[in-house]
Amino acid sequence: MKKLLETTEANTEGRETLFLGGEKDGNEFNQLSNALNQMLNRISKDQENVKLSIHSLRQANLDLKKAQNDIISAEKLASVGRFSAGIAHEIGNPLAIIVGYLELLKRKDISPSEREDFITRTESEISRIHRIIRQLLDFSRPSSNTIGRISVHDILSDISTIFQYQPLMRHVELKLSLSAREDGVRADASLLRQAFINLAINAADAVNQAGKTGALVVETLNFPSNHANETHQWLEVTFTDNGIGIPADQLNFIFEPFYTSKAPGKGTGLGLSVCYMIIEAAGGRIEARSEEGIGTKMIIDLPVCNGE
Numbered sequence: 001m002k003k004l005l006e007t008t009e010a011n012t013e014g015r016e017t018l019f020l021g022g023e024k025d026g027n028e029f030n031q032l033s034n035a036l037n038q039m040l041n042r043i044s045k046d047q048e049n050v051k052l053s054i055h056s057l058r059q060a061n062l063d064l065k066k067a068q069n070d071i072i073s074a075e076k077l078a079s080v081g082r083f084s085a086g087i088a089h090e091i092g093n094p095l096a097i098i099v100g101y102l103e104l105l106k107r108k109d110i111s112p113s114e115r116e117d118f119i120t121r122t123e124s125e126i127s128r129i130h131r132i133i134r135q136l137l138d139f140s141r142p143s144s145n146t147i148g149r150i151s152v153h154d155i156l157s158d159i160s161t162i163f164q165y166q167p168l169m170r171h172v173e174l175k176l177s178l179s180a181r182e183d184g185v186r187a188d189a190s191l192l193r194q195a196f197i198n199l200a201i202n203a204a205d206a207v208n209q210a211g212k213t214g215a216l217v218v219e220t221l222n223f224p225s226n227h228a229n230e231t232h233q234w235l236e237v238t239f240t241d242n243g244i245g246i247p248a249d250q251l252n253f254i255f256e257p258f259y260t261s262k263a264p265g266k267g268t269g270l271g272l273s274v275c276y277m278i279i280e281a282a283g284g285r286i287e288a289r290s291e292e293g294i295g296t297k298m299i300i301d302l303p304v305c306n307g308e
Contacts, residue, residue, distance in 0.1 A: 091133075098126065101125075102122070146189075147186060147188050148189075149186055149305045151184060152185055152220065152235060152302070153220065155189065155193050156176060156196065156218055157176070158193070162197075168204045168208060172207045174200075175215060175217045175218070177218070177219040178218075179219065179220060179221050180221050180222045180235055182222050182233055182304045183220060183304075185282060185305050186282065186283070186303070187281075187282035187302070192282065195278040195279060198275050199300075200216060200218075202298075203241035203298075204241075206244050206295075207241055207242065208243075209243060214242045215242060216239065216240070217241075218240075220238075222236070222304065223236060232303050232306070233303075235301070236300070236301050238298065238300070239298040240295065240296070241297075242295040243295055245291050245294050245295055246290035246292065246296055251290060254272050254288055255275075255276040255288075256273060284301050284302035285300075
């Protein structure tokens with residue numbers, strides 16, 4: 001019995017062992033030893049199978065992560081393409097102004113004060129072009145996969161500035177109502193910016209499809225957790241538009257990949273599914289409420305990070 005116990009303990013440490021052997025046939029301990037040896041052989045084979053399964057799961061997880069990153073990058077490129085078209089249009093205005101001021105500076109009959117004023121105005125327009133291009137570059141830059149504490153209000157303010165130059169916002173008024181006292185969350189700043197931009201683009205498209213002048217209201221607020229074991233607050237971010245809305249029978253499918261209500265060539269169908277992945281990766285949740293012909297509200301809840 002002592003030898004059986006020692007052999008069992010040795011096997012739990014991963015060493016290859018055999019139980020008793022050599023006893024006379026029919027001996028109960030010999031029969032027990034043979035049965036236990038067979039069991040250990042099966043366990044050893046199962047352990048090898050488990051190791052192979054773990055390796056396969058790890059590789060599948062890496063492949064899934066790469067596929068998710070590819071989807072996010074594809075959607076980002078689509079958004080950058082739309083932004084580029086809008087920015088190219090917007091840059092044309094300051095360039096025309098600059099050319100006009102340069103023509104005025106060639107004249108001999110302008111006073112020194114007028115010349116100084118024209119130069120100042122030209123510099124202002126050049127700074128405007130630089131700012132527009134810089135914002136596009138900041139958005140199109142690949143994510144560094146750096147997760148840390150970031151300010152949601154800063155991201156939303158940057159987005160409102162970017163959208164000032166976009167033709168799709170020509171008939172859409174963007175309003176910010178940032179009431180949350182705590183807006184710090186733990187996330188990848190680049191990815192969270194992409195999610196918010198996707199939501200803003202969808203809202204603007206919905207308003208434009210309605211064929212009317214509309215509004216996109218972005219609001220934030222804090223609320224306590226409903227779970228007794230959670231001490232942190234939550235940050236709620238809502239994107240509310242008065243666009244065409246989403247039919248009730250489609251509302252449950254909008255976060256699925258390749259779902260889109262836009263005309264061919266107007267969207268990839270990945271925008272909301274990418275938003276879902278990004279928000280979920282940040283420990284949050286996203287919900288849609290909509291009424292066809294009235295508008296849509298996208299609600300994002302993120303756990304507040306107090307800097308720990």
